[in-house]
Structure formats: structure tokens, C-alpha cells
Amino acid sequence: MIHKMLGVWLYFSLCSITFAQDSFQIEGSVVNATTLQPLEGANIIGKGLFSISSSTGTFTIKNVVKGTYSLTISHIGYSSETATITVGPKMDTLKVYLRESATELEDVEVNGKTHKREAQELATVSHTVSKDFLDKNRENSLMQTLKNIPGVSTINIGSGQSKPVIRGLGFNRVVVVQNSIKHEAQQWGNDHGLEIDQYGVETVKIIKGPASLQYGSDAIAGVVDIQALKLPGQNSLKGEVNLLGETNNDLLGVSAGIQGRKNKWFYRGRLTYRDYGDYKVPADRINYENYIFELHDNNLRNTAGKEADASLGIGFISGNLKSETNFSNVNTKNGFFANAHGLEVRSSNIDYDSSNRDIDLPYHKVNHFKITNNTSVGIGNHTLQLDLGYQNNHREELSEPVPHGYMPTPPDSKERIFDKNTYTLNIKDSFSPNQSHDVAAGFNMEYQDNNIGGWGF
Secondary structure, three states: OHHHHHHHHHHHHHHHHHHHHHEEEEEEEEEEOOOOOEOOOOEEEEOOEEEEOOOOOEEEEEEEEOEEEEEEEEOOOEOOEEEEEEEOOOOOOEEEEEOEOOOOOOOOOOOOOOHHHHHHHOOOEEEEEOHHHHHHOOOOOHHHHHOOOOOEEEEEEOOOEEEEEEOOEOHHHEEEEEOOEEOOOOOOOOOOOOOOOHHHOOOEEEEEOOOHHHHOOOOOOEEEEEOOOOOOOOOEEEEEEEEEEEOOOOEEEEEEEEEEEOOOEEEEEEEEEEEEOOEEOOOOEEEEOOEEEEOHHHEEOOOOEEEEEEEEEEEEEEOOEEEEEEEEEEEEEEEOOHHHOOHHHHHOOOOOOOOOOOOOOOEEEEEEEEEEEEEEEEEOOEEEEEEEEEEEEEEEEEOOOOOOOOOOOOOOOEEEEEEEEEEEEEEEEEEEEEOOEEEEEEEEEEEEEEEEEOOOO
């Protein structure tokens, strides 16, 4: 047994001696070629070989089989060197000299401008109004809410009608866009407001300055762009109910909305109703055109009104395709402050003060019906946008029949009747030919048919 153990031990001893004779050890050092100081942390890399120099600059690679090897020695801040060494019984210690390398950076130019400087250099200034701002500054109409934006004001008549004024210009010089479709009503008149349900608006982009290239020739003064609503989340259902109330005109109202989405199909709807009385002012009489008018209970008589709105949207989204069709109808009836609609009420027998909520002559009735479809398709780096729209704006202005000069007394109270139909088509292609440029090209077409009636002139 002892003889067998001694034999095994002798066999492994002879193998170890043979292996030791066939493997070798590479030793070397890495120094700075200029200062001759040792370099710590240099990487020595070869095929199947690796080592790192110590604080004294030395390195060791053990168990290297006899042969010729190419080693690459590198260090941060130094140019790499390649050394060839023949491994064998009588090899020398390898000494490597690394030279410092200088990396020259090109000039770096940092440009920046303040918001004030950018605003001074641009012909137009845009301002985005968030839903939070709209909720906190809500007034009786959308434009009365937006008048809190610098550079934006309104033209008001009565209490529920107002139109935008940007930098002192209004009427047909300001374009109102909703869902990428230009809102077409009777926007040329002083007492013609916007028939838009402000409770169905989330974000508004206001452009101050000429924007005719994109929005048409009417956008000389600016644009009020009512942005599309955000998409509902997948497999979601959300609803809200807003109760409305104001003390100055005794407004009472409610607005309820719902939206939902499964996977690719989504929908949303909203109903709004408002009823308000005459506005109150801190005076018991006013001076208009050198006439003194007494006010009952501080009320601006005949400024009451009613509004009923309904909207429904149905959409589909899949991959790069998105399409949504919206139906909306806004119906309003507003009284005109009587003495601002001509002085004939000085001799009128109409009792404007029977109630602060009555709507008597003169007043107007407006119904605005709108259908829009917005479809976008992404193809490569192109985004194609197609917008279709139809609008009908029917407006009636009623006033007490009064003869002018030698004309006979009109047979009824329908002073003016407007009926306007508008068809809209927009096509746009947006793409980026490179990282520095964005290009948008397209065209828009619009057909209008506007009929008038009534005895007014």
C-alpha cells in the first residue's frame, strides 16, 4: 500500500515539474516617458493575457506558455503602445514608456436668449392657456375668461355674448379655431359672440400677431386656437358634473361630461345648461347719448339669458392612425341692454323690469350646429392631417317694430335674420427632412352660403 501511494505522489511531482518547465512569467514595468515616474493603473492586454500595473509601475503575467505575444499597454491620458515579446527561458524584463496625449476640443459656443428677447424678435407671440387656468378664472363666456391674458380683451354686449380682441384688433381680423376647423359665425358684428361651450374646453393656444400663412387671411391680428381634447386612457371611464352659480347675475347652471375608451374606440359627450338674470351695477341711473336712464334695483335691464349646449365625439385610434368625429350644438337666447340697441325704448311701453330674469325685446336667438372630422396618419417621417367640417349658424335679432323716417311700421319684430352654412376642407403634410428642419405643406378650402332676412337695414 505504501509503495502505491509513493508511486502516485512521484507521478504528480514529475507532472508538476514538467508543467513548470513549459510555462513562464512575464514581468515588466510602465513609466512616464518624460518624467520616468512609474504609472499605476496601466492596462496590459494580449491574447488571453491581462494585467494592471501596481503603484510602482510593475506588472506580472503568470503561467504564460512559450511563444511570441503582442501586448497593448494603455493608460488614461497617454498614447497607447504595442510591445512584442518572445516568451522563453531567457527573456528580459519588459519596460514600457508611455507618452502623455493631448486631446484638443473644438470651440464650444453656447447661445441663449431670454423670453423677453425672443418675444421682441418674433412677429407673433403664442400663449398656451391650461385647463387649470380656465377653471380658476371662469367667467360668463369663454372670451371673458381669456381676457385675463395680457394683450387679449373682449367686446361684450349683454352678458352671455363676447368676441375676442387681440392687440386692439377684432372682428374678422381674429380667427377662432376649434378642432383644427375655423369657427364660422357672424363674427363681423359688434353683438355677435362665440357660440362655443367653454366647459368642453381644456387647452387654448392664443397667437398674438399675424398668422395668415397657416390660418388664412383673416388671422391678421391673431388666433384663438381651441386645442383638441386629450385622448382617454385605455379601458377607462370618467365623468364629471359641474354646478354653476354666480351672484352678480344670479346665474344657475350645470355642466356634465363623460368620456371612455376600450382599446381602439373612444367616445365623449357633454351637456351644459345655464340660466342667468340681469347684471347688477353700482348705480341707479346711467347716461347714454346724453339721455338719463333710471335703473330698477341697480339692474342693467334686459341682460338676462339662457344657454343650452350638447356635444358628442366618437373616435378610433390604432397604430399611426387616429380619427375622431365630433357633433356639437350651441343654442343661446340673450337680451340686449335695451338702451344700447337704439334709443327707441325711451318711448316704449315694454316693461323691462317685470323680472330680472325676463328676456324681452330687443334680444337675439342663435343656434350653431357643427360637425367635424379630424384624421391623422403617420407614414414614415410624414404625418398627414385631414380635417372636414360643416357648420350652420342661424341667428335672429328681434326688436320692437319702429319705423325709420317715412317708412311704414314693420309687420313683426324680426329685425335681422342670418343663416350661414360653411363647408371646410384642410389637408396638411408635416415632416422633418433632417434634424434641423420641420416642414409643413398643405391647403385649405372653404365654401360659404350666407342668407339674410328681416326688415332691418
